Amino acid sequence: MAHLRLIRNAGSEFEADHTVDGVLEKGLWWAERIFGLRSCAVLLLDEEAGVLRMFKSRGYRPSDAVRLNLRPGEGLEGRAFQERCPLQSAMIEGVRVSVPLVTAEGTMGVLAADLPRNEPLTADELDLLGLFAANVSASLHNARLAERASADAARLQMRARDLAALNEIGMHIATFTDLDSLIEGAMKLACQSLFFRSCALLLKDGDELVLRGHYGFGEGVGSGLKIPRSQGIAWRCADRGEPLLVPDVAADPGHQPGFSDACCEMAAPIHGPFGVVGVLVAESPKVHSFNDTSLELFATFAHQVASALENARLHETNRNTFYQTIRALAQALEMRDSYTHGHSERVRKYSIEIARLLELSPHDIEILEQASLLHDIGKIGVRDSVLLKTTTLDVEERAAIERHPVIGDSILHPVGFLREALESVLHHHEHFDGTGYPSGLKGEEIPLVARIIAVADSYDAMTSDRPYRRAMDPQEAIREIERGCGLHFDPKVVAAFLATIGLRFRLSGESAPLPMQAMD
Numbered sequence: 001m002a003h004l005r006l007i008r009n010a011g012s013e014f015e016a017d018h019t020v021d022g023v024l025e026k027g028l029w030w031a032e033r034i035f036g037l038r039s040c041a042v043l044l045l046d047e048e049a050g051v052l053r054m055f056k057s058r059g060y061r062p063s064d065a066v067r068l069n070l071r072p073g074e075g076l077e078g079r080a081f082q083e084r085c086p087l088q089s090a091m092i093e094g095v096r097v098s099v100p101l102v103t104a105e106g107t108m109g110v111l112a113a114d115l116p117r118n119e120p121l122t123a124d125e126l127d128l129l130g131l132f133a134a135n136v137s138a139s140l141h142n143a144r145l146a147e148r149a150s151a152d153a154a155r156l157q158m159r160a161r162d163l164a165a166l167n168e169i170g171m172h173i174a175t176f177t178d179l180d181s182l183i184e185g186a187m188k189l190a191c192q193s194l195f196f197r198s199c200a201l202l203l204k205d206g207d208e209l210v211l212r213g214h215y216g217f218g219e220g221v222g223s224g225l226k227i228p229r230s231q232g233i234a235w236r237c238a239d240r241g242e243p244l245l246v247p248d249v250a251a252d253p254g255h256q257p258g259f260s261d262a263c264c265e266m267a268a269p270i271h272g273p274f275g276v277v278g279v280l281v282a283e284s285p286k287v288h289s290f291n292d293t294s295l296e297l298f299a300t301f302a303h304q305v306a307s308a309l310e311n312a313r314l315h316e317t318n319r320n321t322f323y324q325t326i327r328a329l330a331q332a333l334e335m336r337d338s339y340t341h342g343h344s345e346r347v348r349k350y351s352i353e354i355a356r357l358l359e360l361s362p363h364d365i366e367i368l369e370q371a372s373l374l375h376d377i378g379k380i381g382v383r384d385s386v387l388l389k390t391t392t393l394d395v396e397e398r399a400a401i402e403r404h405p406v407i408g409d410s411i412l413h414p415v416g417f418l419r420e421a422l423e424s425v426l427h428h429h430e431h432f433d434g435t436g437y438p439s440g441l442k443g444e445e446i447p448l449v450a451r452i453i454a455v456a457d458s459y460d461a462m463t464s465d466r467p468y469r470r471a472m473d474p475q476e477a478i479r480e481i482e483r484g485c486g487l488h489f490d491p492k493v494v495a496a497f498l499a500t501i502g503l504r505f506r507l508s509g510e511s512a513p514l515p516m517q518a519m520d
Contacts, residue, residue, distance in 0.1 A: 006034045007132050014139030018146040024056035027111075027136040032058060035129060037113045038094060042101070042136075043068055043077055044109035052081060052109060059114075068112065077110045086126045086133075095120055099129050101137040111136065159293075170304045182312050183213030186305050191215045196282040201270075201305070202227065202234055203278035209234050212278075234279045237267035241276050243299040244268075247288045263287045266295050268302035272310060280305060322417070326373045333380055343460055348372040350456035350501055357496040358452075368449045371424035375453050378408025378425075390467040402437045405429055424449040428457060431488045443490075451490040455481060455497050458488070 010030035017023050024042050031040050039059025043052040054060075054068045070078040080087040080098035084107055088097040094116045101109045111133045115121070121129070169189045183201050190199040198216030202209040211225040229235055233252065237244045245266045246252050262283040270278040280302045284290060290298075330344035351372045355365050379387060382404055386397045393401065409426040412418050427441060427450040434442030446454075462477035472480070478498070485494040 003034060003128050004131075006030070007128065007135060010034065010132065011135040011139070014135055015142070017139070018143055020140060020143045020147060021056070023136065023139045023143045027139075028056060028058045031111065031113065031132065034132065035113070035125075036115065038116045039064075040111065040113040041068060042109060042111055043070070043081075044101075045072075045081070045107070052078060055109075077112050081107055081110050086130055088120055088126070090118075090120065094118070097121060097126075097129065099126075099133040101133055101140065103137050103141040105141070108137065108140065169301065179309070179312050179316065180213075182308055184215075186308065187213050187215035190280075190282070190301060197284055199280065199282045201278060201280055203270075204238065204276065209238065209279060233265055233267045234281055237269050237279050237281075238276050241269050241271070243295050243302070245290055245292070245295045247290070250287075264289045266290045266298055268295070268299040270302055270306040270309065272306065277306070277309070323369070323373075326370060329377055330373050333377060343464060344373050344376065346460045347375065347453065347456045350460060350497075351452050353500045354452050354456065354493060354496045355449075357500055358448075358492070360448075364449065367420045367424070368452060370418060370421035371428070371449055372453050372456065374408065374412060374418070374421065375425055375428045375457060376404065376408070377411055378404035378406065380411065381407035388467050402429070406438050421449075423447050424453060426450075428453040430454070432490050433487045436488070446490075448490075448493075451493050455489050455493050458484070459497070459501065 010026070013026050013030070014023050017026060027042065028040050031037055037059070039057070041054050041057035041060055041064075044055045045051075046053050050071060052068075052070045052072065054064075057064070057068075060068075068077065072078050072082045076087055076089050076096060077098045080100050084100045084102055086097065086099045088095055090096075091114070094114055095118075097113050097115065099111045099113075100107050101111060111129075113129075169186070187199050187201060190196055196216070198214065200214035200217060201212050203212050204210075205226075207229040209227040211227075227234055230239075233244055233246055243266065247264055249262055249265055262285065264284040264287055265281060267279050267281045269276045270280060280298065282290070282298060327345070333344075335341075348369055351368050352365060355368050360368065379401075382400055386393065386400050389397065405426050405428065409422055412422055412425060424447050427439065427446055430436035430439065430441045430446045430450060431454075432443060432446070432451070434440050459477055459481055462472040462480060463474050465471045481489065481494060481497060485491050
């Protein structure tokens with residue numbers, strides 16, 4: 001009865017523990033105390049190797065761990081496992097007994113023990129030991145299920161995290177419209193969100209893969225690095241058109257590391273409309289740190305990058321077509337008046353110089369480009385007799401000229417992608433003190449892009465020949481801009497103008513605007 005009570009107490013402790021290691025530790029501790037064992041161990045079946053291995057022991061020497069690695073059917077422990085019944089054997093200094101650990105799913109191992117006694121165990125004692133082993137088996141089975149459930153939950157959680165990271169990366173890189181920003185942003189997001197130490201993008205250029213961007217490789221690896229055909233995992237990936245994993249790069253003689261300590265690498269192809277256009281690579285300093293799940297994740301990321309690259313390429317194509325159309329419109333206007341040939345393009349370049357010094361965002365600079373090229377488009381609606389008049393304009397003619405911003409706004413308003421540039425086309429003749437047209441806006445009421453165009457437009461108009469006058473000397477034009485500071489022009493825009501274009505002309509002492517290529 002005492003033994004049964006102890007076995008029940010032990011069983012309660014087993015059930016409270018949900019780890020395999022905990023159940024084994026408690027099981028051996030209780031076995032020693034209930035049955036007076038000299039030494040004991042639990043051997044569990046390694047299903048992959050088909051061998052019974054010692055997982056936990058008490059009282060055994062390290063050398064016994066080797067002896068107790070057996071195949072089913074070998075030795076006392078192997079036979080007890082195979083026959084699924086307790087077995088015992090007399091030894092010089094005691095009795096050795098092995099009891100199978102059996103569950104509804106099969107035999108999972110054996111409880112092996114040495115007892116310091118000369119006589120064998122009785123049938124009742126073997127039954128008690130079998131009952132104890134059954135409790136260990138049930139608790140061990142439950143602990144395994146709990147650990148598997150926990151591992152599955154962890155894998156699902158990690159998978160959910162990875163999918164969430166991929167979703168976030170996809171949304172982020174979809175916002176990039178120029179190639180350089182896309183590549184830089186994608187590499188950074190991959191390392192930060194997918195936990196790669198280093199990641200790089202190589203694009204095909206004939207028989208070479210050219211490094212276009214990377215993150216985490218340090219200064220020793222620079223954009224423009226070229227990898228000749230058939231060298232390294234990157235080219236193998238590109239040629240095969242499928243993801244590749246090299247768990248240990250030491251076994252890959254063609255490996256070309258970004259880091260000298262790179263030990264594991266994977267690569268994923270970037271597919272374009274007509275085949276592979278590049279390769280993504282990632283490295284790790286630990287052997288086997290990437291696995292099939294990592295490769296699957298990386299391949300999905302490569303697919304996102306491929307889509308974003310294609311979108312960026314299409315955006316660049318559309319942007320080029322768009323600006324060609326805008327320039328064609330501006331040139332069509334300037335064809336009416338030989339004196340203003342190239343005026344819109346010069347205003348664009350002057351405006352961008354000012355904007356960069358003022359640290360406008362890339363988006364605002366793009367709006368500035370659009371508005372500066374089209375700022376005079378409304379003059380299409382002004383009669384040649386007014387536009388090309390060589391004498392002073394009368395009141396009615398002046399009013400016709402001053403309507404050109406409104407006409408330009410009306411012409412461009414139906415064009416949706418020019419919507420943000422419209423207000424600057426409309427207000428580029430407003431004055432900082434409120435005396436301009438068409439709306440009499442003043443100060444910060446005037447869009448900053450319009451205030452920049454106002455200075456660039458005035459300077460180029462003054463330094464260009466017109467039907468009614470010769471071009472003004474740049475030095476005098478600069479002084480006119482200075483005199484208009486705070487009246488016609490925004491002081492901070494004038495300051496940026498003087499620090500760039502104005503300073504250049506003053507230092508050079510030139511008497512005419514610089515050629516267009518000098519401002520590129």
